[in-house]
Amino acid sequence: MSELPPDPTRLRAILAYLDSRVADNETVGVYLRLQREAAREALAAAERQAASSPQRRSRPRRPVPPLATQPDSGEPRATGFVVEPKKHPKHPQPALYHLADCAMPRRKTSRVTPDQIRIALRDPLGYLAPCEVCAPDKRLEQAD
Structure with a gap:
């Protein structure tokens, strides 16, 4: 003072x-x-x-996806598709589906089959959309 x-x-x-x-x-x-x-x-x-x-050794928190080899590089990679849920049920953006080895998901993903993705894509409300980075829709078209 x-x-x-x-x-x-x-x-x-x-x-x-x-x-x-x-x-x-x-x-x-x-x-x-x-x-x-x-x-x-x-x-x-x-x-x-x-x-x-x-x-x-601690167990992994999530199951490890099955590995396959890429024909061009010989490196192991995860196969299949995963779905990343919306941030919350009323969020305006749809849930995203990714290739299993995509690094873009920010939330916990769930394994899905190509048929499950096709069924979800038929929904007229558009609750599911492809990832723009890994472009799983191209791989899904090749699976047909």
């Missing part, structure tokens, strides 16, 4: 307020130090447990 009031009553009130803020901050500081120590102890225990137990 640049200027303090001249009367003792207000100065005492200011001192009392500042003393209470200092006490509050000390309480918060003690609490944070205790939490920090608890976190350090938990980390040390977790590291000890990880070091003593053998490494386990």
Whole structure:
């Protein structure tokens, strides 16, 4: 504060307020130090447990699509089609169908057959559309 009031009553009130803020901050500081120590102890225990137990491999969250080889490159790739749902049921954009190896889906996909896609495409409301990146509609036409 640049200027303090001249009367003792207000100065005492200011001192009392500042003393209470200092006490509050000390309480918060003690609490944070205790939490920090608890976190350090938990980390040390977790590291000890990880070091003593053998490494386990986690299972994949989604099933891995079957692999096939591309005739031109010989590299493995996923085959088939997947559907990426709408963001929410009332979203104006339709659900998208992709080739299984497309990297564009942003939400969890579901495997579908070409026949299921053809049936969904007959819907006049247009609930399903092809991905513009992987162009699965061209592959779907070739499957006919």
